[in-house]
Amino acid sequence: MSNLNLKAAPQGAPTRLPEPLLSVGGLHKRYRRQDPLAVEDVSFSLDNGEILALLGPSGCGKTTTLRMIAGFEHPDAGEILLRGEDVTPLPPQQRRIGIVFQDYALFPHMSLGENVAFAMRHVPKAKRAAKSREWLDLVGLADLAARMPDQLSGGQQQRVALARTLAAEPELVLLDEPFSNLDAALRESTRKEVRRLFKAAGTSVILVTHDQAEALSFADQVGVMHYGQLIQMDRPERIYQAPATSFVAEFLGHTNLLEGEADGEIARTALGPVAIDSHCRGPVRLSLRPEYLALSAAPDGQGATIVEREFRGHDCFYLLEQHGQHFCAITPSHSLWKVGEQVSLEPQRTATVLRD
Numbered sequence: 001m002s003n004l005n006l007k008a009a010p011q012g013a014p015t016r017l018p019e020p021l022l023s024v025g026g027l028h029k030r031y032r033r034q035d036p037l038a039v040e041d042v043s044f045s046l047d048n049g050e051i052l053a054l055l056g057p058s059g060c061g062k063t064t065t066l067r068m069i070a071g072f073e074h075p076d077a078g079e080i081l082l083r084g085e086d087v088t089p090l091p092p093q094q095r096r097i098g099i100v101f102q103d104y105a106l107f108p109h110m111s112l113g114e115n116v117a118f119a120m121r122h123v124p125k126a127k128r129a130a131k132s133r134e135w136l137d138l139v140g141l142a143d144l145a146a147r148m149p150d151q152l153s154g155g156q157q158q159r160v161a162l163a164r165t166l167a168a169e170p171e172l173v174l175l176d177e178p179f180s181n182l183d184a185a186l187r188e189s190t191r192k193e194v195r196r197l198f199k200a201a202g203t204s205v206i207l208v209t210h211d212q213a214e215a216l217s218f219a220d221q222v223g224v225m226h227y228g229q230l231i232q233m234d235r236p237e238r239i240y241q242a243p244a245t246s247f248v249a250e251f252l253g254h255t256n257l258l259e260g261e262a263d264g265e266i267a268r269t270a271l272g273p274v275a276i277d278s279h280c281r282g283p284v285r286l287s288l289r290p291e292y293l294a295l296s297a298a299p300d301g302q303g304a305t306i307v308e309r310e311f312r313g314h315d316c317f318y319l320l321e322q323h324g325q326h327f328c329a330i331t332p333s334h335s336l337w338k339v340g341e342q343v344s345l346e347p348q349r350t351a352t353v354l355r356d
């Protein structure tokens, strides 16, 4: 028998959900009267310590959303709550939000140490230099504290900008394409390191990016934007495996968009009967990722013909044709097919029913 004194919640007492750190509701923004809406009815919330990526093509409204949260733009409608407090009318400096821009914006006339110390107005002056070294140490640059920004590589400047942002100890950090000036290898390692730093500090983050791999690997939640609207927000694996619309499906990578006729949990398609992820009837549009299609040998004149093959090292991408329709498939590169070969296509997972 346990002697723990566990108290049961009183019967019928309302359960209080923890308040999200950030809650954005019905944000609208139009820059000029003749322009379309840059941001249309965007709503979402962000929990403590959570990392969100806003993902979408150029001009879809990601930066405008970020700038409204930061306080650099005022929304035409909607509200922004930080820990339940309405900060919509407040100027940027009263929002306890840290921002890292694409160009890092380090002060060129200050050393790295001074750049970081500048962010610590909350720390007594005498302690700032030592504290600044601690933050630079965290990003692996303590030895370079006396250097000027123009004596650093792009990746090092990036890390200083992050140290400066973290030094201000904000509850929320906004990152606008912060890795785009780095080359591919440095981008990947910096991204991992930055994620580790934020997770260790328990800081909440919103990252704006048009790079789907970056969004999927960096964030806990991904919000996909298109023409000013937030189309879908979900965990990275759900966004990839269960896209809501054909735009999301295609923006996140290759996919097979299939027209079908649903009858319960099966739809008739050009690939034959396919299991679907919801119960419905009538015409449907489906998404099936190329790696969820298995290829097997088919007798001549039957099945699909391989029309293109792209060997990519770890896997192989195929374009196939069957009854005048094109499909794509990705298989591990240990079993390869040749252009012209006939194969049967077998879906290995349920296809996703799209909203459009």
Ligand SMILES: Nc1ncnc2c1ncn2[C@@H]1O[C@H](COP(=O)(O)OP(=O)(O)OP(=O)(O)O)[C@@H](O)[C@H]1O
Binding pocket: 031, 032, 038, 056, 057, 058, 059, 060, 061, 062, 063, 064, 065, 210
């Ligand atoms: N200061 C501005 N004045 C007028 N129009 C603007 C301004 N800033 C952005 N826009 C317009 O608002 C729309 C959304 O732009 P926004 O910069 O938010 O998109 P984005 O998704 O961040 O794009 P990118 O990835 O290219 O930065 C675009 O049509 C853009 O041209």
